[in-house]
Amino acid sequence: SVHTRDQVELPPPAIDNRLTVHPLWPEIDRISTEQIQAAFEGVGGEIGWQLFAEEGDMRMYRREMEVDGMVTDPLKAMHKVRGVTAREMCHYFFNPRYRYEWETTLETMTIVEEISSDALVFHQTFKRIWPASQRDALFWSHVRQSTDNTYAVTNHSTTNVEYPANTSACIRLFVTVCLACRSSWPAGAAPTRDNITTSIAYCSTVNPGGWAPAGVLRAVYKREYPKFLKRFTNYVVEQCRDKPIAI
Numbered sequence: 719s720v721h722t723r724d725q726v727e728l729p730p731p732a733i734d735n736r737l738t739v740h741p742l743w744p745e746i747d748r749i750s751t752e753q754i755q756a757a758f759e760g761v762g763g764e765i766g767w768q769l770f771a772e773e774g775d776m777r778m779y780r781r782e783m784e785v786d787g788m789v790t791d792p793l794k795a796m797h798k799v800r801g802v803t804a805r806e807m808c809h810y811f812f813n814p815r816y817r818y819e820w821e822t823t824l825e826t827m828t829i830v831e832e833i834s835s836d837a838l839v840f841h842q843t844f845k846r847i848w849p850a851s852q853r854d855a856l857f858w859s860h861v862r863q864s865t866d867n868t869y870a871v872t873n874h875s876t877t878n879v880e881y882p883a884n885t886s887a888c889i890r891l892f893v894t895v896c897l898a899c900r901s902s903w904p905a906g907a908a909p910t911r912d913n914i915t916t917s918i919a920y921c922s923t924v925n926p927g928g929w930a931p932a933g934v935l936r937a938v939y940k941r942e943y944p945k946f947l948k949r950f951t952n953y954v955v956e957q958c959r960d961k962p963i964a965i
């Protein structure tokens with residue numbers, strides 16, 4: 719029925735053994751650890767984050783950055799969502815079964831490799847942004863528990879001889895994304911949908927991989943990142959509403 723969910727599908731509380739013997743494991747472990755740590759760092763301090771979008775509990779910051787004349791502005795978003803857990807958030811972000819339901823920039827998604835229950839390699843093509851060429855990306859995706867009540871998904875570009883870059887109509891872009899989530903509820907109480915709050919930190923750096931007009935690119939991400947985070951979090955709340963809570 720719609721009220722059951724196979725527990726084995728949820729992000730596992732410990733790293734899957736199949737991942738630790740894969741050639742990508744050292745890179746996946748290092749980058750995930752770095753990204754999760756950075757996600758929970760504040761936006762104060764020296765490295766000037768500029769607020770560019772704010773709505774309810776959601777705040778989005780960026781740093782203007784260019785590499786070889788290409789806009790690569792790092793983004794950092796903070797949000798608070800009630801009624802869902804960190805593990806549930808990461809389940810819906812990681813699992814490809816749900817991706818077309820919340821991801822609006824996608825044209826196609828292919829699973830290139832199933833490394834383990836907690837790591838996959840994806841090839842995705844995105845909708846074209848006029849007047850730039852269409853983009854694609856090839857990236858590993860890894861979900862893990864970091865500390866108590868804290869789960870995170872890290873996505874990072876990789877290569878695969880069967881998916882060469884820049885051969886077809888698409889220019890390959892490079893992405894590093896981390897969605898880190900931490901749940902809390904009143905001390906002494908049991909967690910329920912009515913008392914749980916999940917703090918979200920979403921960090922993203924996209925290198926467009928080839929020419930794209932700076933003004934158009936910044937206008938697109940200022941519109942698309944807030945749209946993504948609102949749509950994704952609302953989607954998870956809706957999916958979880960009548961299901962037993964998964965801590």
Ligand code: 16C
Nearest residue numbers: 821823844845847850873893895924926930939942943946
């Ligand atoms: O993190 C997100 N999604 C994950 C699962 O799909 C995964 C994806 C990462 C790829 C992010 C790059 C998206 C580039 C899209 C370009 C086309 C957009 C067209 C939209 C207009 C119709 O981690 C959620 C990702 C939310 C993405 C928001 C859009 C960010 C735009 C950044 C600038 C792209 C440069 C493209 C150069 C033409």
